[in-house]
Amino acid sequence: MKLAERIKQAPPYLFAALSQKKEELLKRGVDVIDLGVGDPDRPTPQHVVEALKQAAENPANHRYPPYEGSMPFRSAMAQYYESRFNVTLDPAREVMTLIGSKEGIAHLIWAFIGPGDVALVPEPAYPVYGVQTQLAGGTPYYLPLCEERDFLPDLDSIPADVLDRSRLLFLNYPNNPTSAVASREFFARAVEFGHKHQILICHDAAYVELTFDGYVAPSILEVPGAKEVAVELYSLSKPFNMTGWRLAAACGQSRALFEGLGIIKTNTDSGQFVAIQDAGIEALKREPARFIQEMNQIYAQRRHVLTEGLKQAGLTVRSPLGTFYVWTVVPEGFTATSFSERLLEEAGVVISPGVAFGQAGEGYVRFALTVEEERLAEAVRRIQQAL
Ligand SMILES: Cc1ncc(COP(=O)(O)O)c(C=O)c1O
Known part of the structure; x- marks a missing residue:
């Protein structure tokens, strides 16, 4: 073989x-x-586990889920964004359920990167951004994160010929592995960059809830105009101790979600078990x-x-x-x-x-x-x- x-x-x-x-x-x-x-x-919080048990008993949940996610979960996600980040999302157009944010990262890459295309990838980083770009036939262009720049990428350093071929920019704050954080001002610069060069920004917000000493991490979608150029991946894995459940959401740029990611997803997976999404609602709604x-x-x-x-x-x-x-x-x-x-x-x-x-x-x-x-x-x- x-x-x-x-x-x-x-x-x-x-x-x-x-x-x-x-x-x-x-x-x-x-x-x-x-x-x-x-x-x-x-x-995982006990009330989330109980919600799964109940939802698993419901025969309606035993059938194929909607590929874009259940509307109750997507609505709960939109309500959460409103209360947590003061960001308004239309659950029908701007929220899609993911089988974990790793799934979203991989499939967004397949939706946006083909041979000859470049993904702007921070380095060091969660390895999936770079490896999936290569698997999709594209080329990662690495943006070093160094201590002198507080582990933020220098977006002005990217050569024009690379920018011409770039389709995606990955960001991830609070950051794995450097544990650095990014301000709303940094996100505003990134959004401006995305608009100027017509590059989709994928902000991987896996750790957005894990903060200390009174610091509260922003969503990139708080920046005015971000929804036109950015998709944020919100994962329930780390904040609610749910890594095994495989539940996250992609929020933001509607076409990227439904004309890009959605096409790949409908042809690859059939969405997450609705009972798990029902349990996720419980995590998002009950004193998160x-x-x-x-x-x-x-x-x-x-x-x-x-x-x-x-x-x-x-x-x-x-x-x-x-x-x-x-x-x-x-x-x-x-x-x-x-x-x-x-x-x-x-x-x-x-x-x-x-x-x-x-x-x-x-x-x-x-x-x-x-x-x-x-x-x-x-x-x-x-x-x-x-x-
Ligand atoms: C930066 C980053 N993104 C995404 C993930 C994957 O998260 P999920 O469980 O939502 O797929 C991880 C997991 O460690 C991570 O560190």
């Missing part, structure tokens, strides 16, 4: 490689603490702010334990305002990979080397705050010893 060329060219998926390494250590009996993958460790605040307090406390511990181990650490990641410069004498290997082998702690998110991530590593505080404290103790 011969695999397609595009498969041979795809790099191994970062987290698959990490979990393989972790498995090897576990087999050797090592008590591994996994700060690698950013997957919330706490359960209270649950999110509770979780953010937990992550803030874990962030404190980790950052203080790493500082004591001699590392230079910034305390992030958003995401459940801590992005740190590796100590002198190490590369991102050699430092990660050192912590894995001598402390049994899995972290992500920055290069796993692109070459611009060299010199950094990412710690995820998705284990309980005691385990994090234990990880810190072991790291201090290992160094």
Whole structure:
């Protein structure tokens, strides 16, 4: 059997490689603490689970779902945007249900990128933007995110011939992996850029609810005129501990959603189980702010334990305002990979080397705050010893 060329060219998926390494250590009996993958460790709110149970009993939900999502879920999403961001969305034209935001990223790329087209992709970044662009036959043009620019891309640095071929710009704030945040002013500049060059902006807002110290992250759709050039992906995965449920929404630019994404989706998937969307309504409607605040307090406390511990181990650490990641410069004498290997082998702690998110991530590593505080404290103790 011969695999397609595009498969041979795809790099191994970062987290698959990490979990393989972790498995090897576990087999050797090592008590591994996994700060690698950013997957919330706490359960989904109980009322959401109960809503799923009820919705699963309803035979009407057992049939094919509408490909663009159930209208009650899309309406709940629009109402949420109104109350949370003061953004008005028409659920019929400006909201589409996704099977997780990863699905939306992949399919938006297939809707907008073909051979010869360019996607503007930040680096380091969630690997799916770049890899899917390549799978679709396009070319990623990487925009380095560096500390001197607060991990924001320099949109003015893109050469004119690249701009001519660019169809999509990816942004993601609060940012994975750098944990940087972006202001509304930055989004306003991006929207202006999108208008000027007729490039669709895909803002991946996976971490928009995960913020600390009183900071509240904006939606790009708050910017006047954004809905004409931007699609924002809002995921229920991280704010409501629902990564396994696969539920998100694409909001904004109507044609991009219904003439682009929708065509790919109707020919690929048949939408998300309506019972899961019904449960998602419960997450969005029943005191979402209270649950999110509770979780953010937990992550803030874990962030404190980790950052203080790493500082004591001699590392230079910034305390992030958003995401459940801590992005740190590796100590002198190490590369991102050699430092990660050192912590894995001598402390049994899995972290992500920055290069796993692109070459611009060299010199950094990412710690995820998705284990309980005691385990994090234990990880810190072991790291201090290992160094
Ligand atoms: C930046 C970013 N975007 C998207 C996703 C995928 O989220 P979802 O569960 O909604 O597919 C992740 C998951 O880690 C992520 O880090």
